[in-house]
Amino acid sequence: MAQAISETNFDELLRGERHAPGLRKAEHIAEQIPTDVYIGATGVSILASIGLYLTGHKQGAIFVGLWAPTIINLALLLRLVRPSER
Numbered sequence: 001m002a003q004a005i006s007e008t009n010f011d012e013l014l015r016g017e018r019h020a021p022g023l024r025k026a027e028h029i030a031e032q033i034p035t036d037v038y039i040g041a042t043g044v045s046i047l048a049s050i051g052l053y054l055t056g057h058k059q060g061a062i063f064v065g066l067w068a069p070t071i072i073n074l075a076l077l078l079r080l081v082r083p084s085e086r
Helices: 007-015 021-031 035-054 058-065 067-081
Strands: none
Touching: 021 067, 035 058, 035 067, 058 067
């Protein structure tokens, strides 16, 4: 049976007190990356996908094309979980 998260535990999760040390380091690194980098990486993945498709590598095009929404969602997640001061 799933255990309900109490309000205190939820606050600890939001503050990052219950994360593994490696996850805290990854979050810190990800916070330093400007939003423009995520947008640029999304554009590159779309262009690479189109290029792969036009050269006949349809499976590769689909794979690389799926990176775009993943990158955007990562950027959104980081901004929602840890909004910057900017």
